[in-house]
Amino acid sequence: MSNQRRPKMKGQFIMRPIDFIRSPSIRVASLTVHRILLCLESELCHHGGKDNGNLPHTYSQFEAAGIHRHAIGPGLREAEALGVLRVTQRGVAGNADFRRPTLFLLTYLPTDDGVPAGDDWRQIETVDQAEAVASKARANKSARYVRLRPKSANPLVPENAKTSAGNRHQETPVFGAGNRHQERQILGAANRHYF
Numbered sequence: 308m309s310n311q312r313r314p315k316m317k318g319q320f321i322m323r324p325i326d327f328i329r330s331p332s333i334r335v336a337s338l339t340v341h342r343i344l345l346c347l348e349s350e351l352c353h354h355g356g357k358d359n360g361n362l363p364h365t366y367s368q369f370e371a372a373g374i375h376r377h378a379i380g381p382g383l384r385e386a387e388a389l390g391v392l393r394v395t396q397r398g399v400a401g402n403a404d405f406r407r408p409t410l411f412l413l414t415y416l417p418t419d420d421g422v423p424a425g426d427d428w429r430q431i432e433t434v435d436q437a438e439a440v441a442s443k444a445r446a447n448k449s450a451r452y453v454r455l456r457p458k459s460a461n462p463l464v465p466e467n468a469k470t471s472a473g474n475r476h477q478e479t480p481v482f483g484a485g486n487r488h489q490e491r492q493i494l495g496a497a498n499r500h501y502f
Contacts, residue, residue, distance in 0.1 A: 331437035332431050333389075333428070339374055388440045389431065389440060
């Protein structure tokens with residue numbers, strides 16, 4: 308038996324169980340999910356390996372890590388559906404008095420009291436099942452997004468707007484529902500004074 312010592316790792320590190328690495332959930336997870344997990348693992352290291360379940364992270368922090376803003380929502384839904392993380396508190400955007408970040412739990416790592424976080428990813432047993440769950444979660448848009456999306460071809464004009472024959476100046480624009488550049492053009496045309 309040799310007296311060679313195992314080399315020590317420098318800095319902080321995260322351990323991932325080999326069952327988790329080989330699981331169907333991780334095998335089918337998108338690049339966005341992997342980036343989200345890296346962000347949250349980094350946050351866990353920043354907290355000294357504590358606070359799994361209370362890991363705060365904002366959209367801005369995910370963006371700074373290289374995740375496109377429009378990919379964050381689908382990626383979080385996919386990760387939660389695959390069972391690799393849980394959202395323990397939904398965040399709220401707004402002014403400083405009401406703003407709060409979303410809090411996350413990594414299900415493949417233990418919590419502060421040493422209890423396994425749940426291993427939700429073990430419930431998915433096959434790659435086919437994981438692919439179906441992931442694609443359904445990515446496609447599932449939130450009810451808020453669907454409600455705010457304009458129905459008409461022109462987002463500034465409601466579908467039920469009454470117009471006279473060929474006179475577009477009587478259309479009622481719906482501000483805040485579409486392109487701000489178009490809103491400025493309409494407002495500028497309506498408020499133009501000639502001296």
